[in-house]
Amino acid sequence: MVTIRQIAEEAGVSRGTVDRVINYRQGVNPDTEKRVREIAERLGYKPSVPGKMLAAKKKKIKIGFLVFDTPVALFFRDVYSAAKQKALEMDNLGISVKFYKAKQLDEQYLAGVLEQVEKDHLDGLILAPLHLPVFSEFLKRIEKSGIPAVFYNVDNDEGSRLSYVGCDYKESGRVAAGLTALSINNKGPIGIATVLDEKSPSSYERLMGFRKEIKKENPDITIINEDADYIFQENNCDAILELVEKHPEMKALYVINPGDCSIFEKVMARAANKDLKIITNDLLQKQRQLLKKGIITATIGQQPDVQGTLPIQMLYDYLVLGSMPQKDKIYTSLQIYIKQNL
Amino acid sequence: MVTIRQIAEEAGVSRGTVDRVINYRQGVNPDTEKRVREIAERLGYKPSVPGKMLAAKKKKIKIGFLVFDTPVALFFRDVYSAAKQKALEMDNLGISVKFYKAKQLDEQYLAGVLEQVEKDHLDGLILAPLHLPVFSEFLKRIEKSGIPAVFYNVDNDEGSRLSYVGCDYKESGRVAAGLTALSINNKGPIGIATVLDEKSPSSYERLMGFRKEIKKENPDITIINEDADYIFQENNCDAILELVEKHPEMKALYVINPGDCSIFEKVMARAANKDLKIITNDLLQKQRQLLKKGIITATIGQQPDVQGTLPIQMLYDYLVLGSMPQKDKIYTSLQIYIKQNL
DNA sequence: TTGTAGGCGTTATCAA
DNA sequence: TTGATAACGCCTACAA
Numbered sequence: 001m002v003t004i005r006q007i008a009e010e011a012g013v014s015r016g017t018v019d020r021v022i023n024y025r026q027g028v029n030p031d032t033e034k035r036v037r038e039i040a041e042r043l044g045y046k047p048s049v050p051g052k053m054l055a056a057k058k059k060k061i062k063i064g065f066l067v068f069d070t071p072v073a074l075f076f077r078d079v080y081s082a083a084k085q086k087a088l089e090m091d092n093l094g095i096s097v098k099f100y101k102a103k104q105l106d107e108q109y110l111a112g113v114l115e116q117v118e119k120d121h122l123d124g125l126i127l128a129p130l131h132l133p134v135f136s137e138f139l140k141r142i143e144k145s146g147i148p149a150v151f152y153n154v155d156n157d158e159g160s161r162l163s164y165v166g167c168d169y170k171e172s173g174r175v176a177a178g179l180t181a182l183s184i185n186n187k188g189p190i191g192i193a194t195v196l197d198e199k200s201p202s203s204y205e206r207l208m209g210f211r212k213e214i215k216k217e218n219p220d221i222t223i224i225n226e227d228a229d230y231i232f233q234e235n236n237c238d239a240i241l242e243l244v245e246k247h248p249e250m251k252a253l254y255v256i257n258p259g260d261c262s263i264f265e266k267v268m269a270r271a272a273n274k275d276l277k278i279i280t281n282d283l284l285q286k287q288r289q290l291l292k293k294g295i296i297t298a299t300i301g302q303q304p305d306v307q308g309t310l311p312i313q314m315l316y317d318y319l320v321l322g323s324m325p326q327k328d329k330i331y332t333s334l335q336i337y338i339k340q341n342l
Numbered sequence: 343m344v345t346i347r348q349i350a351e352e353a354g355v356s357r358g359t360v361d362r363v364i365n366y367r368q369g370v371n372p373d374t375e376k377r378v379r380e381i382a383e384r385l386g387y388k389p390s391v392p393g394k395m396l397a398a399k400k401k402k403i404k405i406g407f408l409v410f411d412t413p414v415a416l417f418f419r420d421v422y423s424a425a426k427q428k429a430l431e432m433d434n435l436g437i438s439v440k441f442y443k444a445k446q447l448d449e450q451y452l453a454g455v456l457e458q459v460e461k462d463h464l465d466g467l468i469l470a471p472l473h474l475p476v477f478s479e480f481l482k483r484i485e486k487s488g489i490p491a492v493f494y495n496v497d498n499d500e501g502s503r504l505s506y507v508g509c510d511y512k513e514s515g516r517v518a519a520g521l522t523a524l525s526i527n528n529k530g531p532i533g534i535a536t537v538l539d540e541k542s543p544s545s546y547e548r549l550m551g552f553r554k555e556i557k558k559e560n561p562d563i564t565i566i567n568e569d570a571d572y573i574f575q576e577n578n579c580d581a582i583l584e585l586v587e588k589h590p591e592m593k594a595l596y597v598i599n600p601g602d603c604s605i606f607e608k609v610m611a612r613a614a615n616k617d618l619k620i621i622t623n624d625l626l627q628k629q630r631q632l633l634k635k636g637i638i639t640a641t642i643g644q645q646p647d648v649q650g651t652l653p654i655q656m657l658y659d660y661l662v663l664g665s666m667p668q669k670d671k672i673y674t675s676l677q678i679y680i681k682q683n684l
Numbered sequence: 685t686t687g688t689a690g691g692c693g694t695t696a697t698c699a700a
Numbered sequence: 701t702t703g704a705t706a707a708c709g710c711c712t713a714c715a716a
Contacts, residue, residue: 001399001436003709014687019711027685046434050395051709054692057343057392058711092388094343094692171683178682182639183524185617213682275527297524336678340520340555341513345693356703361695369701393693396708400696436708 002043010043011036022047023322049321056320057094063315064117066127069101072196072259074284075304076128079152082308083126095316098122107134114138124315125149128166129156131201148318150311153302154202155329162318163325165310167302167332169202173209173256175334176279177217179298180210180252183277187220188251192231193240195259199232203256206281207231210254224250231256237263244270252277252297261286268295283337291339303332344385352385353378364389365664391663398662399436405657406459408469411443414538414601416626417646418470421494424650425468437658440464449476456480466657467491470508471498473543490660492653495644496544497671504660505667507652509644509674511544515551515598517676518621519559521640522552522594525619529562530593534573535582537601541574545598548623549573552596566592573598579605586612594619594639603628610637625679633681645674 004018011018013032020028021036022045028036065083068076080099087097098120102113111134117125118141125147129135131154139159142149148162155164180190192210197203207228214221224247225231233239237259244250244267258264258280267278277297280287290296310330317323346360353360355374362370363378364387370378407425410418422441429439440462444455453476459467460483467489471477473496481501484491490504497506522532534552539545549570556563566589567573575581579601586592586609600606600622609620619639622629632638652672659665 001434001709004711005709015710016688016712017686020686023711029685032685048396048709049435050392050399051692051711053392053710054396054708055710055712057692092343093391175680175682178680182680183527185525185527217681333677334683335675336680336683338517338520338524338678339559340517341676341678343693346695347693357694358696358704359702362702365695371701374701390693393695393708395694396692397694397696399708 001048002040002045003048004045007036007040007043007045010039047321052321053093059123059319061095061123061319062121063090063095063097063124063126063312063319064100064120064122065097065312066100066102066113066117066125068105068128069103070105073105074260075153075282075302078284078304079308082305083312084308086309086312090312090316093316093320095320097312105130107132110134118142122147124319126152126311126315128153129159130154131156148315150314150325152307152311163311163314163327164329165307165314165332166330167202168329168334169205170209171331172281172300172302172334173206173211174213175300175336176206176254176281177210177213179300179336180254180277180279181214181218181221183279183297184221184251186218189222189224189247189249190214190252190254191224191243191247191250192254192256193225193236193243193263194231194256195236195240195263197232197257198234199228200257203232204228206256210256237266241266241270244276248274250274250276252279255280257281258287261290264290264295283342288342291337291342294339298336298338301333301335301337303335306332343390344382344387345390346387349378349382349385349387352381389663394663395435401465401661403437403465403661404463405432405437405439405466405468405654405661406442406462406464407439407654408442408444408455408459408467410447410470411445412447415447416602417495417624417644420626420646421650424647425654426650428651428654432654432658435658435662437662439654447472449474452476460484464489465661468494468653468657470495471501472496473498490657492656492667494649494653505653505656505669506671507649507656507674508672509544510671510676511547512551513673514623514642514644514676515548515553516555517642517678518548518596518623519552519555521642521678522596522619522621523556523560523563525621525639526563526593528560531564531566531589531591532556532594532596533566533585533589533592534596534598535567535578535585535605536573536598537578537582537605539574539599540576541570542599545574546570548598552598579608583608583612586618590616592616592618594621597622599623600629603632606632606637625684630684633679633684636681640678640680643675643677643679645677648674 004015008015008018018036021033067080090097100117129151136158143159151161151164153166194203280299283301287299314325346357350357350360360378363375409422432439442459471493478500485501493503493506495508536545622641625643629641656667
């Protein structure tokens with residue numbers, strides 16, 4: 001355990017100088033700097049975590065966390081409750097996390113929330129940057145201000161970020177394909193559907209991943225409704241029911257985004273004793289119940305708890321310990337849930 | 343953020359006294375103690391994590407970690423490599439983790455290793471206490487010595503422990519049952535097999551969980567070989583191949599413990615183009631490959647990384663922060679792996 | 685450009 | 701039985 005004190009002694013300078021060198025601060029003689037840096041290198045200096053944590057308390061760090069709290073974005077509830085828990089821990093470390101709840105998804109309303117976010121002087125920001133003009137604008141301003149941000153659930157290359165924590169949607173689609181194939185013994189006609197999401201990036205990527213995987217691995221499976229435009233049409237609930245009725249031979253249905261989940265029971269009612277397998281995404285409360293009842297066959301999770309806690313930890317590590325995230329994207333685990341492992 | 347300093351001022355005593363009270367040390371006037379405790383309570387004192395971490399460095403805490411490093415216990419390799427990583431982190435916090443590798447599983451050899459463990463003066467111990475007489479003895483001595491222990495992978499009630507981190511084997515069997523049923527559309531004859539483990543508790547519990555779940559949920563599935571004595575017989579590799587040949591109608595095979603995994607390819611060779619589904623446990627390197635090749639249909643994991651890292655963290659929290667584990671048993675997640683989510 | 689010193693919260697040691 | 705003080709490692713304001 002090498003400390004700045006030891007480096008200071010070795011270099012014949014004061015601790016302050018070593019600190020300046022190590023943290024790339026202004027005003028050190030280049031020769032001194034070089035000497036100190038070499039010694040630090042040679043001795044294998046690693047800053048002490050507790051030391052940094054202790055010293056960080058004086059900084060009164062404030063992190064902002066934007067969540068959506070609407071009936072159509074239920075997934076964020078699970079993210080939020082995990083994040084709240086983590087925020088309490090952070091409070092113990094002298095870091096405060098402020099939550100901003102967006103209760104609607106229309107641009108004007110969101111603009112108001114984002115304005116509020118910018119007013120508070122934050123040291124870091126966590127958000128799911130939807131692909132909407134308000135967010136594009138906002139991301140640019142945040143980037144300019146230099147506030148480090150972590151994106152969760154939705155990635156967005158219109159602004160720079162420390163890291164992304166969320167699902168790899170394409171892979172998620174692939175896993176759904178594998179599960180679907182598994183549940184119908186690799187053959188038969190299947191359907192794809194989604195209730196919400198008019199071609200949101202996440203749904204679209206899942207669709208692409210699903211289709212590609214089926215084509216690659218399962219020559220004996222045919223997808224009844226191939227066309228993306230057809231899948232993402234309006235008033236989808238009715239369209240899905242129609243699809244199921246038109247195709248009694250359908251063996252499985254992949255529901256990308258089930259909305260409020262009421263679609264599942266409706267579909268099963270129409271497909272009565274047809275032994276239709278339903279594969280979907282996420283594990284919200286409703287889905288848990290429907291899995292138990294045997295209405296949903298399997299679902300693929302995206303770790304809402306990790307999406308809530310890891311971004312906070314990453315910002316803490318960055319702001320307090322000065323360490324960059326290991327990866328540019330942290331993908332959540334593609335956990336498969338069936339009746340028995342809820 | 344209340345500190346002992348604040349409590350000391352409020353109570354009109356020194357920080358030392360507050361420290362004595364809070365940490366239940368000897369030599370405090372009962373009146374003083376009561377007063378200090380009340381103030382701490384009223385102010386909602388929570389010890390500071392960084393403060394404790396910093397102060398802990400002087401204690402030179404040493405944790406022992408026992409792992410098995412034998413050809414038949416490959417799972418422990420993954421535990422070990424995660425634990426090694428975690429040990430490095432701990433080193434940064436001034437805590438050293440010493441590993442003890444047991445290269446054989448016979449009692450005499452193990453006795454030697456355990457003796458070595460006892461010689462070193464450890465502040466905490468992590469081990470998988472196999473159900474063998476050497477361990478029974480050892481656990482009793484450890485318990486008497488008061489050294490806190492965390493068990494992983496194998497629980498054992500012959501000694502007291504802080505917590506257990508590992509698989510819920512019975513639930514693991516249930517999940518295997520659900521997966522098996524899913525892969526054969528809930529009907530048909532299936533088989534159960536295991537290569538290693540003459541009725542080790544983990545295998546036995548998995549078997550029980552599997553059988554019970556099939557009976558409860560799948561009236562149309564019949565288990566060809568019901569009898570535990572038959573499943574756990576000697577020279578199992580041959581017995582399994584025989585089973586597969588005798589029952590060409592078999593739709594799926596649950597392999598509880600595949601040993602070195604060579605059984606899988608052998609079974610598939612015998613069952614050529616029979617479309618036999620194979621369900622198993624763990625995700626070692628071999629299994630990963632076989633899943634990719636489509637020889638194994640699905641497997642159920644038990645988070646070797648968590649088993650390696652969490653016990654270390656728990657002992658750290660206990661020894662440094664003085665916090666007890668949340669639960670008596672921490673079960674690893676019953677993650678399902680198929681070809682697409684390796 | 686560099687050094688000094690105090691503080692972050694807890695704990696151990698020594699002195700009273 | 702209690703108090704005072706010096707660590708633990710880092711950071712920063714101020715002084716030189």
